[in-house]
Amino acid sequence: MSTAEEAHPDLIDPIRFRRSPRSFTDRAIAPDIMRLLFEAARWSASCFNEQPWRFVYAHREDSANFARIAACLVEFNRSWAANAPVLMVTLATTHFEKTGKPNRHADHDLGLALGNLSLQAATLGLQIHEMAGFDPERTVTELGVPAGVVPLTIATIGYPGDPANLSEQLQAKETAPRERKPLEEFVFEGMYGSP
Amino acid sequence: MSTAEEAHPDLIDPIRFRRSPRSFTDRAIAPDIMRLLFEAARWSASCFNEQPWRFVYAHREDSANFARIAACLVEFNRSWAANAPVLMVTLATTHFEKTGKPNRHADHDLGLALGNLSLQAATLGLQIHEMAGFDPERTVTELGVPAGVVPLTIATIGYPGDPANLSEQLQAKETAPRERKPLEEFVFEGMYGSP
Numbered sequence: 221m222s223t224a225e226e227a228h229p230d231l232i233d234p235i236r237f238r239r240s241p242r243s244f245t246d247r248a249i250a251p252d253i254m255r256l257l258f259e260a261a262r263w264s265a266s267c268f269n270e271q272p273w274r275f276v277y278a279h280r281e282d283s284a285n286f287a288r289i290a291a292c293l294v295e296f297n298r299s300w301a302a303n304a305p306v307l308m309v310t311l312a313t314t315h316f317e318k319t320g321k322p323n324r325h326a327d328h329d330l331g332l333a334l335g336n337l338s339l340q341a342a343t344l345g346l347q348i349h350e351m352a353g354f355d356p357e358r359t360v361t362e363l364g365v366p367a368g369v370v371p372l373t374i375a376t377i378g379y380p381g382d383p384a385n386l387s388e389q390l391q392a393k394e395t396a397p398r399e400r401k402p403l404e405e406f407v408f409e410g411m412y413g414s415p
Numbered sequence: 416m417s418t419a420e421e422a423h424p425d426l427i428d429p430i431r432f433r434r435s436p437r438s439f440t441d442r443a444i445a446p447d448i449m450r451l452l453f454e455a456a457r458w459s460a461s462c463f464n465e466q467p468w469r470f471v472y473a474h475r476e477d478s479a480n481f482a483r484i485a486a487c488l489v490e491f492n493r494s495w496a497a498n499a500p501v502l503m504v505t506l507a508t509t510h511f512e513k514t515g516k517p518n519r520h521a522d523h524d525l526g527l528a529l530g531n532l533s534l535q536a537a538t539l540g541l542q543i544h545e546m547a548g549f550d551p552e553r554t555v556t557e558l559g560v561p562a563g564v565v566p567l568t569i570a571t572i573g574y575p576g577d578p579a580n581l582s583e584q585l586q587a588k589e590t591a592p593r594e595r596k597p598l599e600e601f602v603f604e605g606m607y608g609s610p
Contacts, residue, residue, distance in 0.1 A: 222464065228454040232538050234427070235531050240460050258602045259423040262595050264530065265435050267547045269417065271596050276603045285605035311607075325547055328526035328567055335459065335530015336430050343427050352462045352520055363607045372523055400457050401466050407453045408471045410480035412506075412558045 224397035234342035240349040242300040242394055243385045244378030248279060249306050253344060257377070260340035261333035267325040270316055273333040276363050277308040277377075288362050293374055294353040300390060301351065304376035309359060310334060310350070311371045330372055341377065350375040419592035429537035435544040437495040437589055438580045439573030443474060444501050448539060452572070455535035456528035462520040465511055468528040471558050472503040472572075483557050488569055489548040495585060496546065499571035504554060505529060505545070506566045525567055536572065545570040 227236040254277070261273055278285035280303075289307040290298055301307065312326040323329075338348045350373040359371045383394040408414050422431040449472070456468055473480035475498075484502040485493055496502065507521040518524075533543045545568040554566045578589040603609050 222466070227458045228451065230451055231455055231458065232429070232535055235455050235458055235535060238458070238460070255598065256423065256425055258598050260426055260430050262598065262601075263422045263426065263430055263433065263593070265433070265533070265543075265545060269594065271417070271601065274601045274603070274607075276605070276607050278605055282605065288605075325522075325567065327520075327522035328529075331523035331526025331528075332530045332533075333526075334523075335527045336534070338460070338527075339531070339534055340427055340430060348460075350460060350462075365607045369607070372520065398458070399464065403450065403453050403457065406457075406466065406469050408469070410471070410473055410477065410483075412469075412471050412560045412564070 222399035222401050224399045227398070232339075234339040238338060238342045239347050239380065239398075241347050241380045242349060242390050243381040243383050244304045244376065245381040247305065247379045248281065249346065249377060253346070254306070256344070257337050257341055257346075260336040264329070264333040264336045266329040266332070267323065268316065268318075270313070270323060270326075270329070272313040272323055272326040273330045274311040274313065274369055275308055276311070277306055280305050289374060292354045292359040292362055293351065294355070297351045297353045297374075300386060301349070301374070301376045303385070304349075304378045306377040308375045308377055309363060309371050310373045310375060311365065311369050314368050314370055327372060334375075345379055346377055347380050348375050348377050417594035417596050419594045422593070427534075429534040433533060433537045434542050434575065434593075436542050436575045437544060437585050438576040438578050439499045439571065440576040442500065442574045443476065444541065444572060448541070449501070451539070452532050452536055452541075455531040459524070459528040459531045461524040461527070462518065463511065463513075465508070465518060465521075465524070467508040467518055467521040468525045469506040469508065469564055470503055471506070472501055475500050484569060487549045487554040487557055488546065489550070492546045492548045492569075495581060496544070496569070496571045498580070499573045501572040503570045503572055504558060504566050505568045505570060506560065506564050509563050509565055522567060529570075540574055541572055542575050543570050543572050
């Protein structure tokens with residue numbers, strides 16, 4: 221069971237006030253801000269320091285490249301995400317560079333890097349919305365993704381905007397209280413399942 | 416190619432000064448601090464808000480439970496990690512609760528939650544060191560992990576200590592400059608591989 225509530229007040233602000241919004245303002249993201257977001261990802265930990273994360277992004281004003289990424293989204297996501305100032309594909313390499321062996325932790329490490337990137341973004345007034353609803357095969361073809369690299373999500377990045385810009389259905393989602401499982405359902409001391 | 420350097424000075428401090436240390440002080444972690452770390456994980460984003468992350472942890476003074484987790488580590492990791500004040504197993508659920516379908520993003524979302532947890536920890540003067548070197552099958556047996564939940568890493572949590580407490584070989588690793596790939600190798604604008 222998830223319950224609706226506010227994030228714990230002792231959490232750092234970028235965690236406490238992070239959201240996955242669907243409405244963004246028209247404000248573009250400056251190139252040095254984009255670089256800083258990727259620096260945040262860059263300094264994440266990874267298994268054997270493999271750094272398996274990869275990113276392909278486009279600003280909305282770069283209309284051909286932006287449209288190419290937007291075209292990979294499912295219709296529902298495209299309906300709102302195509303108004304964001306930046307679309308970003310997140311990808312993971314599947315094998316270790318040095319040994320050629322499969323990297324069991326590539327997806328996990330990409331997620332870890334996104335954690336860093338999201339909190340750096342929130343500190344700068346930006347929010348990220350990662351989406352699973354896209355066509356990975358089409359993304360590989362459209363963006364020229366080589367073998368051994370797999371797209372995991374497509375994300376919007378932008379400055380949160382007025383929910384009134386969204387459809388009624390999405391407005392309700394945008395302003396709904398956040399829901400999470402209580403700690404007791406996912407944190408165990410000593411043995412799995414113990415309180 | 417990775418290059419040795421300092422993290423970008425404009426990054427938020429918990430990203431800039433995050434490390435994966437092997438030396439920790441003896442200082443225990445207070446229960447309310449542990450709870451706050453898990454609150455940080457709890458407020459992460461996840462695919463369909465599934466919250467697939469699970470955690471099993473033990474304080475070192477809880478010697479039976481701590482030893483049970485330590486026994487799952489490979490020898491090399493156990494040699495230093497058994498001195499940390501807390502060991503934590505991170506796990507992901509493999510299927511969506513509502514639909515029973517496989518969750519392609521469970522590992523990614525666990526990583527994202529670890530990103531939040533690590534930065535909240537760093538803000539409190541704690542550091543995390545996640546390890547891939549452990550025996551997942553043994554971990555499942557020792558901790559009573561049910562079907563549909565998979566251990567991904569075992570992590571140490573603690574206040575960073577004096578590198579002199581480590582073996583000479585590990586001291587060198589502890590104080591070595593951090594190395595990362597340049598942005599140009601993993602961030603692309605428009606198309607994969609483009610600068």
